[in-house]
Amino acid sequence: MESNLHIGKSVVVEMIASVENTSEERCGFLFGNATNSRIITSIMSTPNISTEDKRRHFAIDPLKYLHAEGYASHNNLELLGIFHSHPNERAVPSETDRKAAQPFLSYVILSVLQAKFSAIRSWRLNHDRLFEEEVIIQY
Amino acid sequence: MAIVFIPTPLRKFTGNTSKLDISGHTVREVIDTLSSNFPELKRHLLNADGRIPSFINVFVNDDDIRNLQQEQTPVEGKTIVSIVPAIAGGSK
Numbered sequence: 118m119e120s121n122l123h124i125g126k127s128v129v130v131e132m133i134a135s136v137e138n139t140s141e142e143r144c145g146f147l148f149g150n151a152t153n154s155r156i157i158t159s160i161m162s163t164p165n166i167s168t169e170d171k172r173r174h175f176a177i178d179p180l181k182y183l184h185a186e187g188y189a190s191h192n193n194l195e196l197l198g199i200f201h202s203h204p205n206e207r208a209v210p211s212e213t214d215r216k217a218a219q220p221f222l223s224y225v226i227l228s229v230l231q232a233k234f235s236a237i238r239s240w241r242l243n244h245d246r247l248f249e250e251e252v253i254i255q256y
Numbered sequence: 257m258a259i260v261f262i263p264t265p266l267r268k269f270t271g272n273t274s275k276l277d278i279s280g281h282t283v284r285e286v287i288d289t290l291s292s293n294f295p296e297l298k299r300h301l302l303n304a305d306g307r308i309p310s311f312i313n314v315f316v317n318d319d320d321i322r323n324l325q326q327e328q329t330p331v332e333g334k335t336i337v338s339i340v341p342a343i344a345g346g347s348k
Contacts, residue, residue: 167346182341213346
């Protein structure tokens with residue numbers, strides 16, 4: 118499996134800004150292209166609509182998902198992944214994350230400690246539905 | 257007949273096609289035909305009991321079939337049936 122995920126530095130900054138200063142999980146979509154390398158060029162933040170404790174769970178409105186697919190199509194981009202934050206936890210997927218994960222998509226997780234960004238890592242399901250880490254290359 | 261929208265994560269099972277004309281008079285018939293035409297897609301659309309799993313949402317035009325007639329929701333030629341993966345997770 119391809120093991121690198123290229124993300125623009127300004128995109129990382131935008132992601133960090135969207136997940137800091139809150140004790141709740143934040144989330145959104147990742148767009149770019151994957152013709153050769155997998156490159157993330159933009160994001161779209163979206164509300165966390167989880168009905169569980171938002172400090173430990175996130176969910177995205179299905180209509181927002183359809184909107185994101187339409188946005189990608191109209192802008193000649195691909196919907197390549199999802200980002201979400203783990204407040205006061207490591208940037209490592211939980212079993213909850215794994216069970217809900219979709220194939221193909223990159224899952225970028227940002228660890229946020231005391232409401233401040235701490236770490237960013239990316240993961241993708243393999244054929245056995247286990248997460249393998251992608252190396253994030255900021256450009 | 258309906259136009260079925262395939263989400264990005266599942267397109268590798270449909271030859272990278274995002275929209276397909278699929279025969280059927282109900283959502284259930286459309287899903288069954290889709291699963292028959294693309295066998296690798298089936299395990300992502302139906303669970304072991306043959307039901308649409310909770311982590312897959314199905315929309316008919318802009319409405320979740322859970323708010324319509326569920327799998328028996330009727331479809332017509334211009335109906336857009338969207339397969340929408342549930343995006344969720346969390347640190348615990």
